[in-house]
Amino acid sequence: MSGSFKDEFEQMGEWDGSLDHDLRYTMTEEWTQLIKRLWREKQVNHEGTYFQLKDCVSDPKPFSLPRPYLVCAGQSKRGLHFSARHADACFIGGKDEAETRKISLSAKRIASEYNTTTKTFCMCTVICAETDSNANTLAEFYRQGLDVEAVRNMIHSFGINIDGKSNAMVERSQNAFMTHKAIGKPDTCYKQLSDLLRTCELDGVMLIFPDYIKGLNIFSEQILPKLKSEFG
Numbered sequence: 001m002s003g004s005f006k007d008e009f010e011q012m013g014e015w016d017g018s019l020d021h022d023l024r025y026t027m028t029e030e031w032t033q034l035i036k037r038l039w040r041e042k043q044v045n046h047e048g049t050y051f052q053l054k055d056c057v058s059d060p061k062p063f064s065l066p067r068p069y070l071v072c073a074g075q076s077k078r079g080l081h082f083s084a085r086h087a088d089a090c091f092i093g094g095k096d097e098a099e100t101r102k103i104s105l106s107a108k109r110i111a112s113e114y115n116t117t118t119k120t121f122c123m124c125t126v127i128c129a130e131t132d133s134n135a136n137t138l139a140e141f142y143r144q145g146l147d148v149e150a151v152r153n154m155i156h157s158f159g160i161n162i163d164g165k166s167n168a169m170v171e172r173s174q175n176a177f178m179t180h181k182a183i184g185k186p187d188t189c190y191k192q193l194s195d196l197l198r199t200c201e202l203d204g205v206m207l208i209f210p211d212y213i214k215g216l217n218i219f220s221e222q223i224l225p226k227l228k229s230e231f232g
Helices: 006-010 021-040 077-086 097-113 132-144 148-157 168-173 186-199 212-231
Strands: 044-047 052-056 089-091 119-128 180-184 204-208
Touching: 006 148, 021 044, 021 077, 077 089, 077 097, 089 097, 097 119, 097 186, 119 132, 119 186, 119 212, 132 180, 132 186, 180 186, 186 204, 186 212
Parallel strands: 089 119, 119 180, 119 204
Antiparallel strands: 044 052
C-alpha cells in the first residue's frame, strides 16, 4: 500500500515521484489511521496532507473485533517502526536464518519502545518426500530448472535494481528458492520448521508447497500435529 512496485503504479499514472521511501510510509500512516477510523466510526471527516474525507462512510463494518488483523511486509527501519505503531505483525525475510533473526528481534525491540508488542512472520518453501534423499533430489530438480530471466523480471517488478547489487532477495534467488526452506521427509521438515521458528524467534510461517494438494495433505497429517504439540 506504500507503493513500492513503481512499474505497476506508473502504468496507471499513479506513481508520485515526489515521495521517497520514508514519505510513502508517512502517507501510509495517514491512510491506516483513516481506515481504522472508518472501521469503527459512523462517518469520518479529515483534512490531511495526503487524504481529504468529507462525511466518508465505510459500511458494513468489519466483523473482526476490535478490527481486522494487519500485517506489514516492510522490514526497513522505517517499515518496522510503522508496523510496530500501526500493524499487528511484521512479515520479514533475510538472506539466511541469522539475518531473519536479527530483523525479528529488531521488530520486537522497536515495538517495546512504543510499549506494545508485534509478531513476526516469514515465508518457507516446504519440499517433502518419503525420504530425505528423494526430497533433496526434487529440490535439485527445481534448482536446475530455475528461470533466471523470470526471476530478474520479478525482482525488477518489486522496484529492486539487481545489477551489481546484493540483498536478501537477490542472494536467495540465486539458489532458486527465494524463501527459507524445509527439505526432507516429514519428520525432517518438522524439525527444520521448528528450528526456523525458534532460531529466528518467529511467531508464524507462511508455507509454500511446489505441489499444493500433496504438500498440504502431508503437512496437515504428519507435520502440523507435531508443531501444534510443540508450540501450541
